[in-house]
Amino acid sequence: MSRIHRDFLLVILKDMTDEMITRIDITLRKGVEQWSSDKERLLLRLAKLTEEVGELSQDILLSLGNGRKEKVDTFTPSQLEDEFADVIICTYLLAKSASIDIDSAVQNKFQKIKEKR
Secondary structure, three states, X not given: OOHHHHHHHHHHHHHXXXXXXXXXXXXXXXXXXXXXXXXXXXXXXXXXXXXXXXXXXXXXXXXXXOOOHHHHHXXXXXXXXXXXXXXXXXXXXXXXXXXXXXXXXXXXXXXXXXXHO
């Protein structure tokens, strides 16, 4: 990963404040997740992340012209942007459910990668 890409990702991660993730978390708990235990919530969020990664994969294929003609013809780049955002948000929520400080985890991982070079 280039330094520019790493720095860009860090900016994105820093911009996603804990307050925003907390707001999303509260909203989700009022809905389907309100009856869930911590363990069930973690599994639900893992399933949701898996779903979003699948949707991102589908949109990447569509962006490359692979897929049913009607889907390729109606594909827009904003769909891909939305799916990337969904994956990042779901990753944050999954980390929160697992009591992981994702910002620190990413910074630590980048440091480990840098040290290997």
